[in-house]
Amino acid sequence: MKTIALILFILTYVCLLIFSKYRAYIALGSAVIFVVLGLAGILPRIDVLAAIDWNVILMIAGTMGVVSLFIEAKMPSKLADILIEKTPNVKWAIIALALFSGIISAFIDNVATVLMVAPVALHISKKLNFSPVSSIIAISVSSNLQGAATLVGDTTSILLGGQAHMNFLDFFWFQGRPGIFWVVETGAVITIFVLLFLFKDHKQPIHSMERTVVTDYFPTILLVGIIVLLILASFIEDKPAITNGIICISLMVIGLIKKFIQTRDRRTFIDALKEIDYTTILLLAGLFVIISGIKEAGVIDDIGKLFVSASDNKFVIFTLITWASVLISAFIDNIPYVATMLPVTSAIAAALNIDPYILYFGLLVGATLGGNITPIGASANIAGIGILRKEGYEVSTREFMKISVPFTLVAVTSGYLLLWFIWA
Numbered sequence: 001m002k003t004i005a006l007i008l009f010i011l012t013y014v015c016l017l018i019f020s021k022y023r024a025y026i027a028l029g030s031a032v033i034f035v036v037l038g039l040a041g042i043l044p045r046i047d048v049l050a051a052i053d054w055n056v057i058l059m060i061a062g063t064m065g066v067v068s069l070f071i072e073a074k075m076p077s078k079l080a081d082i083l084i085e086k087t088p089n090v091k092w093a094i095i096a097l098a099l100f101s102g103i104i105s106a107f108i109d110n111v112a113t114v115l116m117v118a119p120v121a122l123h124i125s126k127k128l129n130f131s132p133v134s135s136i137i138a139i140s141v142s143s144n145l146q147g148a149a150t151l152v153g154d155t156t157s158i159l160l161g162g163q164a165h166m167n168f169l170d171f172f173w174f175q176g177r178p179g180i181f182w183v184v185e186t187g188a189v190i191t192i193f194v195l196l197f198l199f200k201d202h203k204q205p206i207h208s209m210e211r212t213v214v215t216d217y218f219p220t221i222l223l224v225g226i227i228v229l230l231i232l233a234s235f236i237e238d239k240p241a242i243t244n245g246i247i248c249i250s251l252m253v254i255g256l257i258k259k260f261i262q263t264r265d266r267r268t269f270i271d272a273l274k275e276i277d278y279t280t281i282l283l284l285a286g287l288f289v290i291i292s293g294i295k296e297a298g299v300i301d302d303i304g305k306l307f308v309s310a311s312d313n314k315f316v317i318f319t320l321i322t323w324a325s326v327l328i329s330a331f332i333d334n335i336p337y338v339a340t341m342l343p344v345t346s347a348i349a350a351a352l353n354i355d356p357y358i359l360y361f362g363l364l365v366g367a368t369l370g371g372n373i374t375p376i377g378a379s380a381n382i383a384g385i386g387i388l389r390k391e392g393y394e395v396s397t398r399e400f401m402k403i404s405v406p407f408t409l410v411a412v413t414s415g416y417l418l419l420w421f422i423w424a
Helices: 002-018 020-039 054-072 075-086 090-105 110-128 133-146 155-164 180-198 218-233 243-263 267-275 278-296 299-310 314-329 334-352 357-370 379-390 397-423
Strands: none
Touching: 002 020, 002 278, 002 299, 020 278, 054 075, 054 110, 054 218, 054 243, 054 267, 054 278, 054 379, 075 090, 075 110, 090 110, 090 133, 090 180, 110 133, 110 218, 110 379, 133 180, 133 357, 133 379, 133 397, 155 334, 155 357, 180 357, 180 397, 218 243, 243 267, 278 299, 278 379, 299 314, 299 334, 314 334, 314 357, 314 397, 334 357, 357 397, 379 397
16 A cells, blocks of 8 residues: 555656756645555545645635736736846846845745746746746745745744744744754855856846836735734634645735725626636646555655654664755755654654753754755745746756755755854
8 A cells, every 4th residue: 555655656746856847746646546546445545625734825826816906906916027127137137036025935934935936037038028937936945945944934833933932032032052044044044056057157237227116005005904914813823724825815805895996897806817827726726636546555754763763863764854844845845844744753852851842953954955955845946937937948857956965055054054053
């Protein structure tokens, strides 16, 4: 049973990496196979509705709708104009956008960040006539990096907070020592030098242009509202699992109703639905089912057990947890992996009679940043590539990894060393 699930999983991800144009169909096809084999008794049965993270799906759909109004109001174009005025060339414009997306994603979901910032990069690329591929990849990996910085930055951080009983402020200062926020931010600063090297040839000068006139500031208010409400929601205990998704969908509906009142055009709702990237949503839904399939088959549990039997040395275990998490999260969604590994990590710490937090933080850094290595390792990457696809750009795995691999290795290495120095 486990062997069949593992083989199917590996074949699926090989195809996802090779056939980039057909990722949604591959993921959905593999998900159907997992479900059919479950019904036939060959694999464990999968509850499809429970396997799909509807909070993520609703959040992506709602944010896409608000972002479409944001773009229509020409705010991204105005932000692009302001950035063009402040930066000397394309290289610094890309780096500024990457850092900006990182700062935002420390406080809201990474996918939402990409959906907000990517339109600015698109407008700059169109005005200066260069490909937006590199800049949007940089935005995606930077937003994913910062997701581990705070309790509300990523689902994996929320999982850690629940397991370790950590609140929002504990991520900044914990048990008399600097929290994981400063570890992540150190990595973010170091990655600036990586981006400077990767984009050293993007020296096209930027000239000031006449600023775009924004036609409606209400979509901007909605986007700010998403950020504020998602932060506030993080402090609510025992809230429904789809709270964040409901927030995003609700603000999208409010924006559409306001636009309909202004225009009296029924096509307002149809046009908004057309702006949602269903390819990305279907890809994510398929991946959720696939991960549930291998989890139910016990594959992820077996991965956790390997750590328990590997060594009784704290440094070796910390190293294995961090770097194995990087490798595993490059190919599977880090949410079920972290959810599975947190109790395993706690058990390892208890068996070795050591403080579990260094292992928790190593797990979080490795699993969160590891998703940056491949285009399908993190939802933010999938969303970024989906945006590029809508603009007519197909991104190969090789092209993505030219930026993601050096970026990730530098960020993880700095975090790994700093965590050991502070918490060992």
